[in-house]
Amino acid sequence: MLVAAAVCPCPPLLVPPVAAGAAPELDAARTACADAVGVLAAARPDRLVVVGPYPGDGGPERYPAGSVGDFRGFGVDVRVRFPGDREAAPDASDVPDASGARDARPLPASLAVAAWLLDRATWSGAPVEAVAVGERLAPSRCADTGRELVGRGGRVALLVMGDGSACRTLKAPGYLDERAAPFDARVGRALGRADTGALAALDEHLAHELKVAGRAPWQVLAGAAEGAGLAGRLLHEDAPYGVGYYVATWS
Secondary structure (H helix, E strand, C coil): CEEEEEEECCCHHHCHHHHHHHHHHHHHHHHHHHHHHHHHHHCCCCEEEEEEEECCCCCCEEECCCCEEECHHHCCCCEEECCCCCCCCCCHHHEECCCCCEECCCCCHHHHHHHHHHHHCCCCCCCEEEEEEECCCCHHHHHHHHHHHHCCCCCEEEEEECCCCCCCCCCCCCCCCCCHHHHHHHHHHHHHHCCHHHHHCCCHHHHHHCCCCCHHHHHHHHHHCCCCCCCEEEEEEECHHHCCEEEEEEC
């Protein structure tokens, strides 16, 4: 049963050492993310599942408690790990998977940002696991993944990472696209209202054209929240650097 969800953006710029001198520009987003993680903790789940995107159409790829990642690809030697009962591994090649085998996969960037948020919040509640889904994963598979995540029993909370369009301004990563602002507005309304139907209906092809990283994780959330009766609250919405960022809670 899904008892709570938090939606946060996943740019590595949320991590201050990555942002360097521009770090204060995302202070409001960081504060909202901390508040959202607090809502998850207050729900007292039995299990916290982090859902984030990665490039491509594959997935879901699963990462157990104790998985590690870093931001060396962004020019800083900052390492993160998901809370768990294992000792911190020295590097990503030494992380055991759920079967006990050694797992060479580091956390994708979106999940590494989530691990940083949880560490910043000193998460000490439910065990944490993670699922990464391809940004182009079909909506039906996203929904099925969400249903599976909450169908294993117990009280489940989700931390859902994802960004809106990257085409809001001329200097945005995807340049300016007049369809971006209306798309992002629909997403903001859906997240603020916990509208699973509106999230499920997001057009995967348009989302790809607008470089939306969050479409697939949001549709995982839509599948997980079917029939849960949660109320939504939009805590933060902005488009710095021409990219749509949202922070929302469902509880």
